[in-house]
Amino acid sequence: MNMATFALVATSVTFNAFAQIVLRKAMTVGILPPVQHSLAFAWALGTNVWLWAGMACYALSIGLWLAVLGRLEVSVAYPMLSMGYILAAVIGVFWLGEQVGLERASGIALICAGVFVIGRTA
Template identity: 35%
Template sequence: MKFLPFILFTVLTNAAAQLMLKYGMMQLGPLSFAGVNPLLKILQIVFSPWVFMGLSVFVISMASHLYVLSKVELSYAYPFLSLAYVAVAVFAYFVFREDLNAMRIAGIALICVGTVFIAQGGSPIHGENELAALPTDSTREVSR
């Protein structure tokens, strides 16, 4: 629970980056490489304002995720990233008017339930189980 705010920050920045990337690509219109140098087209995409901002926020999200991974188990932290899909689906419904049908809502509910199960189980902090098994000074004194 101690690192949950950092995990949620990672999730939210990941979702925000995806929304910015989508908006940026919508601003650029359909991609066509016909008659255009592919490298110039890629540079045009990367340096368009919303795509560039989305990539920048994604870098922040990855930096946050690396911090989280240095503190908690991967099998605990990684499933939380699925909550980014939940956030993206909800925001895409409201912002981009994308479809949010019954099957997607059911899938979102399953993702949320699964994430709650994962959050409740196991030791999320690296080495927490191993530290509990190590002898303390008081147990060393008794064994002498």
């Protein structure tokens, strides 16, 4: 895999990971009405800036991912999405104050190793 293709993959994965983080933020900002009050819940979500930012990140991620799929076999490209686990965990720790223990960090390291091996076969 050449550097331009890897950069495209990394950018798509980054937008996807940011979408997850921002959507998590959307669900924790303020107090959402109970789901049983569907109109109030829908209004609260529809006017949530974090939700719209997350959806925009997803849209950009999908557009970039289409370009990735035009360059790589899906058996190589799809596992690269796993890099998003790493990025989301790191951002979650620093921005959302989430905890990542030794077991979770070890699992993320194994994912990194697998992505590295797959990337070298491309």
